[in-house]
Amino acid sequence: MRLLTNPEEEKLKVLTENSISLTLIEPTENGLKKSIMDATGTVRNYLRKNNFHDYNLQAQGPENKIIIDALIYETDKVNKSRTSLYRPKTKKGDPRIWFSGLTKYSNPNDILALIAFEGKLHVLNLTQLPIEQLIDSAIINPIKELIEEINFIENAVSKELLNMLTNLAKGGPILSMVNADTSVGRTLETALGIDINSSKLPDYKGIELKSFRANKGNRKNLFAQVPNWKLSKFKRSAEILNAFGYWREEDFKLYCTVSAITTNSQGLTLKVDPDINQLIENSNQKGVGDFVVWTLDKLHQRLLEKHKETFWVAADTIYDDGKEYFQYKQVEHTRKPIVSQFDILLEQGIITLDHLIKRNSKGRVVEKGPLFKIKPNSLDLLFPPSNIYNLIL
Template sequence: MRPLTSDEEAKLKALTENSVSLTLIEPTETGLKKSIMDATGPVRSYLKSNGFHDYSLQLQGPDYKVVIDAVLYDDHAIKKSRTSLYRPKTKKGDPRIWFTGLTKYANPNDILALVCFDGKIHVLNLTQLPVRALINSVVLNPLKELVEEINGTENAVANELLQMLKEIAKKPVPSLVDADTSVGRTLETALGIDINSSKKPDFKGIELKSFRDKRGNRKTLFAQVPDWKLSKFKSSAEILDAFGYERGDDFKLYCTVSSITTNSQGLSLRVDNDINQLLEYSDQKSIGDFVVWSLEKLHKRLLEKHRETFWVAAETLKEDGKEYFQYKEVEHTKKPIVSQFDLLLDQGVITLDHLIKRNSKNRVVEKGPLFKIKPKSLDLLFPPSLKYDLLN
């Protein structure tokens, strides 16, 4: 898919701000002429995760075609459509998708948002449709109605947690330990949350992510080791041995890996939607691809961790050589748009950090790999994004 324009990205943000889960597809000139589009990896994953269709279970040929009701959205009207999901007998039976009436609705290379809701696939032309104006319009329109239906949420637990945080924020809290992780451990202890390594959210289904308030810091989404069974390398120790470096008394690999650049260790990421995997690879030809993550597993971790999240910013204070945290602001996100995760990985907005070190006992310790997102990009992944001032 081509890169989004700034206007299309703004429209995408308007939808994600309103809890609209979606995936994107780009009809080509050839596709519109032949009434056919490839069902790309993100589209297949989105349809499956929403319980609409699983191409992996579909047999080839017209007898096994699946048809689902669809709706095409204009400014102030909708047009009923039908979605055809099938795998042709030719070649490998690459998954296909088509919408009746699409040739009159979209131009070649328009970006279409597909929204699975209420048993239908809703099609929004991001290139042409004035999305934000329609959502914010005082006059009811089909898109505004759709968004309002999707956007109903309850905030009882969030309000409870917010009040507890405001109590804690009435005065600076002394740091429990001298470590980077102390800002989170100190807050969880103040809230009465046990410190453990559970992958479940911290407070009644809400994940807490605390950080020192410095501009530009990426935010950690979650940690997830590769699928060692599918990977060339079978452990963090092998990664360290291949790419680590001496730093003082330590042998370590502390680095950020992205899909859009190659780092100083020669490492990069690549999203392969055809096989539904994220791969890390080396520019050393003798190594190439060396570890693999299943995108489905990463989606699952994202949903486990961040169905609802409080991102808590703290100002750090020093008094008599001791660090104190003044918790001051919360950014509240809900329902991550899972289909966006792959796109943001591919565009380098989400990156991966290795934190591997061999200690004095010759034991390899891995604190990651940590998947992180650029701080100003939360609204591309998490809807809605609301901010609460803890000091007022």
């Protein structure tokens, strides 16, 4: 695809600011004549990740063509179209896509935004349409209606959860369930009626809940992810514990933070190697060196899975008669982390890794991590601008 012009970039920015997930495609002169466009890797990935279509599962030939409804937008009306998704028998069956009637609404090398929504592909010509004026217009128009409908549906769950949190906060401080660092989160989820489990999926209808004590200034937990043992020198957590663990009273454990900018007291450090797309943990212990590996792709995947949408809930702690209470007071609402920033923040020591490994009384090795955490007040380095809501006035 060609480089976007400045006006096209501005229109893309406006759609992004309105939380619209989309992909771009450029019909060529030859493509318009033959009614055919290449479904580029970017387009294919977008359709697959939005559960719209997976070309990898599609066989070649016209008999395996998929036809789906589409809508092509003008400033004042919407035109019905049909999306053809297919792989020809020729060559390697390179994926193709086409929209019926497209030649009426696009010139060669225009940039089209494709939006997968409600089982249809919505087509907006970024080159020709005055996107910002249409969205901001006081007069109802098809594009404004589309954006508002998408936002309404996307925000319905977050509004529901925010109302639940507001009502909870109005009830005053809540007694901590247990005496533990994790109690601030467990207490909140229990109060909201959310089952506490070890699932890697978000907590509430696609929204991840992360609670923290506002007065502690601790790092915020992003996600847990074990290394890729197949690519690693060490093949299990027990080997890490045996190599670097220590005794604390009756426990043999390894509880430590590992960073890319310093070597910790166990001699451990992180290295980001973009050439081979890996995060590597290294020991300065003779004969050990690089001992475990994570692929950056896997870490990116976990970040996107866990934090597509997140409520970071701050709580004040109140002590009364030796018991801890939580007054949940503020929510920071983030969406869609910027994956490319993750690697940079690792390199800068803003995102770090925590080992939480110990051998229990039965001799079994228990691993609660490794946990990837981000420094306090650094969410804006990983996420687009967030919304902050006060739960109590």
